[in-house]
Amino acid sequence: MTTSHLYTRAYGAAPAGLWSAPGRVNLIGEHTDYNNGLVMPFAIDARAHMAVGRAAGQEVKVVSAQQDFTVHSFRLDEIQQGSPSARGWPGYVYGAIWALREAGYPLAGGLNIAIDSSVPVGAGLSSSAALECVTTLAVSQLMGIDLTQRDVALLSQKAENDFVGMPCGLMDQMASSACTAGNVLFFDVQAQTTEQVPFDTAAAGLSLLVIDTHVHHQLADGEYAKRRQSCEQAAAELGVPFLRAVDLAGLDAALAQLSDDVLRRRTRHIVTENARVAQTVELLRARRFDGVGQLMVDSHASMRDDFEISDPALDLAVEVSLDAGAAGARMTGGGFGGSAIALVETDRAESLSAAVRAAFAAQGRTAPTIRSVAPSEGARRDG
Known part of the structure; x- marks a missing residue:
């Protein structure tokens, strides 16, 4: 089942758009990112795919092909630190939406979201960063918000640090956002520079x-x-x-x-x-x-x-x-x-x-x- 078909099955309509973000392998440079150091990740072909559409009201609904097709739903104003919206895998999605709102970007109206990810969970390949980055990119573009790759990475990191509660550095989100085919990403965290x-x-x-x-x-x-x-x-x-x-x-x-x-x-x-x-x-x-x-x-x-x-x-x-x-x-x-x-x-x-x-x-x-x-x-x- 494609992500588009999953969306239609869950919400009875076609999505407004399709997005994806990859997991990553880190070639070398482990735990150095939160020490302002050097890392060398690259994106892999396993990706989190997302179909998104606008919805009436203020409900943000999320369904995943990997989670028994159960629809999770919270109002925009219920997506808060420490709230039930932060629990489990949906927290990575809701956290990205929360981070956009906390950064002052205008979010209004409901959203319907469907996810199908091939990034293995718990395998050290950044399944969480893939979810955060695809959500940040999809929701921002759907709502007409113009973000750079670095913006996407930073907001996604904020979601994981402050909403999910995992104090990771920026490597995973930068890799999922900014990597290119055929290259490893040399990311100097202190200088905030990247090189393919x-x-x-x-x-x-x-x-x-x-x-x-x-x-x-x-x-x-x-x-x-x-x-x-x-x-x-x-x-x-x-x-x-x-x-x-x-x-x-x-x-x-x-x-x-x-x-x-x-x-x-x-x-x-x-x-x-x-x-x-x-x-x-x-x-x-x-x-x-x-x-x-x-x-x-x-x-x-x-x-x-x-x-x-x-x-x-x-x-x-x-x-x-x-x-x-x-x-x-x-x-x-x-x-x-x-x-x-x-x-x-x-x-x-x-x-x-x-x-x-x-x-x-x-x-x-x-x-x-x-x-x-x-x-x-x-x-x-x-x-």
Whole structure:
């Protein structure tokens, strides 16, 4: 069933328009965004599709093909922080509408919304950002509000931070909004600059595989927030606004000033991860993939040991991928479950996938879903 057909089934009319926004894979640069650092995500072809139309009255209705076609409904004035509209998956949609209204954009009248998303939930591929960005773009365009890609990303982040209650950085929403096909997005959060960096794995005879472990993470459960709080505490002890202010040359001196080992390890991850992103950018600008794999491996070790956001399934996926010939592998996303990625020669991708599945089976784990991905287009109007 297409999103348009779902809309017609739910509301008895055709939608005014169709929009979509993608999930994302983060090539490298994890938990650096809320430290004003460097990230390198790209959009994937899994997308949240949305059909939207105006409706009489003030009711905003939402239905999803992934949620038993149940229609959720709240009046515009009922969409408030802490209200029932913020609960569950509809909160990402209602949160984007709330963020538009809070920013002073004129929203009036009811809305009918239908959603069909192929972005896996809990896989570390930003299913929430896809929902937020497609809602922000669709509702703004339907109501004649002109937003830039950065506007869409910032409003969508506000929805997740302040309405849903998840203190994420801006990477996921910027990726879903601003990525382009064939490129990774080099996003310097401090400078608020973006650069589209070519990422043509096929020309290099390589594939990037996403290994969804089906260990579903729940980032709003507190662990993500604890990591952010640790980074903020470390920055405060160092007398800097964000850990981005610490560079690799000054790392040892900074670590010596911190009050405990946890803060030292969290800081070391952020500083070294920013350096790894910078090195990856230089390699890809030169159309080189040699060295990228080792940076991915080093990134995973840092997330596992210093930031402590990996888990046994992610570690297994990475270790088996490397043993099966991957040039590099690492977990991707916020951690505590989700997905790993592996950079591998295309003619070895099938045998690597088989090795990972066999290793998961040997441990009695749920079979992972493994897919090859390439950079795709960000949020857009489809019809």
